[in-house]
Amino acid sequence: MKIANLTLTGPVVLAPMAGVADSAFRLMAVRYGACLVYSELVSSEGLVRDSARTEELLHFSEEERPIGIQLFGSDPAVMAEAARRAEAFQPDLIDLNFGCPVKKVVKHGAGAALLRDLSRLGEIMREVVRAVRIPVTGKIRSGWDEKSVVAVGAARIIEAEGAAAVAVHPRTRGMGYAGRADWAIIRDIKQAVGIPVIGNGDIVAPQDAGRMIDETGCDAVMIGRGAMGRPWIFGQIRRFLGTGEVLPDPSPEERIRICLTHYDLAVRKMGERRALKEMRKHAAAYVKCLPGAAEIRRRLFQLDDFGEVRRLLERVDERTHGDPRFWKHPDP
Numbered sequence: 163m164k165i166a167n168l169t170l171t172g173p174v175v176l177a178p179m180a181g182v183a184d185s186a187f188r189l190m191a192v193r194y195g196a197c198l199v200y201s202e203l204v205s206s207e208g209l210v211r212d213s214a215r216t217e218e219l220l221h222f223s224e225e226e227r228p229i230g231i232q233l234f235g236s237d238p239a240v241m242a243e244a245a246r247r248a249e250a251f252q253p254d255l256i257d258l259n260f261g262c263p264v265k266k267v268v269k270h271g272a273g274a275a276l277l278r279d280l281s282r283l284g285e286i287m288r289e290v291v292r293a294v295r296i297p298v299t300g301k302i303r304s305g306w307d308e309k310s311v312v313a314v315g316a317a318r319i320i321e322a323e324g325a326a327a328v329a330v331h332p333r334t335r336g337m338g339y340a341g342r343a344d345w346a347i348i349r350d351i352k353q354a355v356g357i358p359v360i361g362n363g364d365i366v367a368p369q370d371a372g373r374m375i376d377e378t379g380c381d382a383v384m385i386g387r388g389a390m391g392r393p394w395i396f397g398q399i400r401r402f403l404g405t406g407e408v409l410p411d412p413s414p415e416e417r418i419r420i421c422l423t424h425y426d427l428a429v430r431k432m433g434e435r436r437a438l439k440e441m442r443k444h445a446a447a448y449v450k451c452l453p454g455a456a457e458i459r460r461r462l463f464q465l466d467d468f469g470e471v472r473r474l475l476e477r478v479d480e481r482t483h484g485d486p487r488f489w490k491h492p493d494p
């Protein structure tokens with residue numbers, strides 16, 4: 163799989179996720195086989211204003227490569243300038259967000275709001291492509307609402323304005339994350355454009371990835387929520403696509419070990435205090451299927467000390483150690 167001159171080692175990609183896919187999580191995804199990762203969405207306005215907090219989102223480690231920095235905004239000139247500044251951090255590509263449904267983004271005409279103004283969307287893509295040397299990609303939803311499903315037209319514009327690939331999450335803005343992603347839209351886009359198409363939406367098991375590729379012909383699959391607390395899913399998908407084999411999920415004790423490794427990475431990257439806060443949602447996802455998960459999650463959100471969280475997780479490990487009842491195998 164190639165995106166312009168960038169060769170990926172496989173067709174399995176981590177989705178950009180604000181508040182989730184930070185440097186530590188991306189590193190976990192890469193270690194388990196993700197072939198491309200993205201930054202959390204970055205405000206073009208914030209970047210151009212020199213906001214230190216915005217710039218923090220651009221930092222990544224070499225091990226995370228290939229990595230795309232994702233920008234959002236509604237002003238073509240600001241997006242172009244932000245892309246130039248982002249390029250100075252030497253990511254492998256710039257991705258433009260044309261799908262974010264969040265109110266504070268769409269009310270400024272950015273994210274999914276651009277699906278209601280395709281000429282501006284095209285202008286943004288054109289200006290950003292012109293501003294940087296690295297490949298530029300776009301990520302879209304299917305449309306604003308069910309009455310305006312414009313994904314195929316949007317993808318054609320994205321290609322015509324020079325994008326190197328397009329990622330598609332086929333839900334409308336109105337759907338948020340409810341209902342089912344309509345994979346037929348990914349197939350329609352694949353038939354309409356020549357650039358690589360990255361399919362996204364509702365992949366939670368290796369077989370889903372295989373089915374999406376079979377049904378749509380997409381060039382790569384992108385995993386978001388299905389990777390939370392389950393970074394090993396990238397390796398499972400790669401194995402399944404390569405051989406048809408479905409690797410079992412890790413045992414509970416392995417899951418705790420993986421969670422603690424993730425925790426240690428987060429501490430190293432952001433310090434104990436922030437890691438404690440950021441890791442709550444991740445740890446809650448790692449323990450989801452384990453015995454007493456609800457109670458563990460409650461405690462995770464109460465504890466205010468890294469050592470105590472560590473001990474809490476280690477106790478889960480002791481309780482489940484070697485007990486085959488807590489091995490969850492994927493559905494056949």
Ligand SMILES: Cc1cc2nc3c(=O)[nH]c(=O)nc-3n(C[C@H](O)[C@H](O)[C@H](O)COP(=O)(O)O)c2cc1C
Nearest residue numbers: 177178179180202203331363364365385386387388
């Ligand atoms: C917590 C969260 C944060 C997200 N943040 C972003 C983002 O910053 N940029 C983006 O393009 N999509 C974002 N998304 C959407 C995902 O990239 C993806 O398109 C969506 O979750 C559907 O894929 P999935 O079913 O595999 O989760 C986010 C989704 C979630 C759940």
